[in-house]
Amino acid sequence: MYRRSPPGQLSFENFYLPFGGKLSGENRWVKLAQLIPWEEFEAQYAEQLSEGMGAPAKSFRMALGALIIKERLGTSDIETVEQIRENPYLQFFLGLSQYSDKAPFDASMLVHFRKRVKLELIGQLNEAIVQQHRENDASKPEGTAESSDSIDEDNRDDEPPSASNAGQLIVDASCTPADIRYPTDLSLLNEAREHTERILDLLYAQVREQVTQKPRTYRLKARQQYLPIAKQRRVKPKLRRKAVGQQLRYLRRNLAHIDALIAAGASLAQLDNQLYRKLLVISELFRQQQWMYQERQRRIDERIVSIAQPHVRPIVRGKAGTPVEFGAKIVISCVDGYVFLEHLDWNNFNESTQLPEQIERFKQRFGHYPASVHADQIYRTRANLQYCRERGIRLSGKPLGRPKQSEQADIQKQAQADAAIRNQVEGKFGVGKRRFSLARVMAKLAPTAETTIAMTFLVMNLEQLLRQFLFVFFAVVLSQEVFQFNRWQRQWRDPQCALAAA
Structure with a gap:
């Protein structure tokens, strides 16, 4: 059951503190709460919950706010709840009306929050926050840098495509590694064998009276054959193949025994959901x-690299030190320092095919095509070059073919300038993987992992908005201090002004 929260933003002056005092309006969490349009997306969040059945669910502000706190502080689910319980500013950020020493929810609720606040909802919220900030900047007086992109839509129709283009679109792709052990065929088969042995024990307990002799699994012998190979730092290919074949035969025997026990009357319904899924x-x-093993191949489509997280796929990146990563592959775009998650897929894909879609999405957001697109070499396909040329968009990088001798210096200078601009999106990946949780996604389910990844970019945009907000605040305070200092200096130099002021 879902109960809508009362309309209107909570004022920090009315937040009740039982031990006295009041909250400061200049606190970062108070400022951050003002940047998020909580009420606009509450109806969309409430659609997936019943209004008349079940216990009352937590509000959208509490669910989204808890995920933002967790991502911004970089804490675990349990530590996030403890931080909320101890900090009145965090409780105000969640929409509570007064401070309470009790936790507002259990740590396990964060899993449900990640399931309810889905990837699409976070993307819409991210775009709404950025669009609202850009509209506020566009409403500034003429002559500011932000108002240069606000061109009337009716005037654009009569102009050539390149004349109405404005702004820079920076795109790139990366992998967000999941929290799994580095997979090998031998370790996966050994883990699978151990799980089937546990399943065999549970199924045999159901038909112990019908089946007098328990199926043999040779688990001790299989373990003794696995350990010597697993402990070696470098294993010869023949020994590795022999060990894989042994574990395959043990696993095939166990699966056949499971089928025989089911035929004898054992029920898989007695297994818990996780064990049945495994x-x-x-x-x-x-x-x-x-x-x-039979075809002597090292790759296969939809390859499973983790039994606990079967949705994870190997992503070949070709980077030094980590040629293969295991997680979701994402494509992001960066515009004026704001990041948008454009595409997420657990299977590997060619990111160059996503460029036309990203450019069209840029036009939907800002009303015009970008003047230039900055991407790495993989995006410079003939199809993308033709697409950008038809719309008057310059795609970064060196042109195809051998340039003229007189143009080499200009081309080299332009390529260096494009590379400097593209460093911005590389920095966003660095912040996401060093400061936030993109370097190792701890969520185990595919939907919750997608929510965690999208939440990272939402928090990164909120961080930038908060820095700009605080910069403007301190700039105003500093200008007032400078004005007072200049006034005092004039009075000190001119005694008549000092007497008039007195």
Whole structure:
């Protein structure tokens, strides 16, 4: 059941503190709460919850606010709840009317928050926050840098495409590694064998009276054959293949025993959801590993690299030190320092095919095409070059073919300038992976991991807006101090002004 929160933003002056005092309006969490349009997306959040059945659910502000606090502080679910319980500013940020020493929810609720606040909702919220800030900047007097992009739509129709283009679009792709052990065929098969042995024990307990002899699994022998190979730092290919074949045969025997116990009357309904899900994953894992072993291949489509997280796929990046990463592949765009998550997929894909869609989305957001697109070399395909040329967009990088001798200096200078601009999106990835949680996504389910990834970019945009807000505030305070100092200096130099002021 969902109960809508009362309309209107909570004022920090009315926030009740039982131990006396009041909140400061200059606190970062108070300022951050003013930047988020909580009420605009509450109806969309409430659609997935019943209004008349079940216990009352937590509000949208509490759900989104808890995820923002967790991402911004970089804490675990349990530590996030403890921080909220101890800090009155965090409780105000969540929409509470007064401070309470009790936690507003259990740490396990953060999993439900990540399921309810979905990837699409976060993307819409991110765009609304950025668009609102850009509209506020566009309403400034003429002559400011922000108002230069505000061109009337009716005047654009009569202009050539390149004349109405404005702004820079910076795009890039990366991988967000999941929190899994580095996968090898041997370790995956050994883990699958151990899970099937546990399933066999549970199923045999149901039909102990019908089946007098328990199926043999040779678990001790299989473990003894696995450990010597697993402990070696460098394993010869023949030994590795032999060990993989042994584990495959043990796993095939266990799966056959499971089928026999089910035929004898055992029920898979007695297994818990996680163990039943792992059995389904192990069946597909065995099929993939058996095919690669027989065909002597090292790759297969939809390859499973984690039994606990079967949605994770290997992403070949070709980077030094980490040629292959395991997680979701994302494509982001950067405009005026704001980041947008354009595409997320657990399977590998060619990011160059996403460029036309990103450019069209740029036009939907800002009303015009970008003047230039800054991307790495993989985006410079003939199709993308033709697409940008038809719309008067300059795609960064050196042109195709051999340039003239007289143009080489200008081309080199332009390429260096484009590379300097593109460093901005590389910096965003660096901040996301060093400051926030993109370097290792701890969420285990695919929807919750997608929410965690999208939340990172939302918090990064909020951080930038908060820095700009505080910069303007301190600039105003500093200008007032300078004005008072100049006034005092004039009075000190001119005694008549001092007497008049007195």
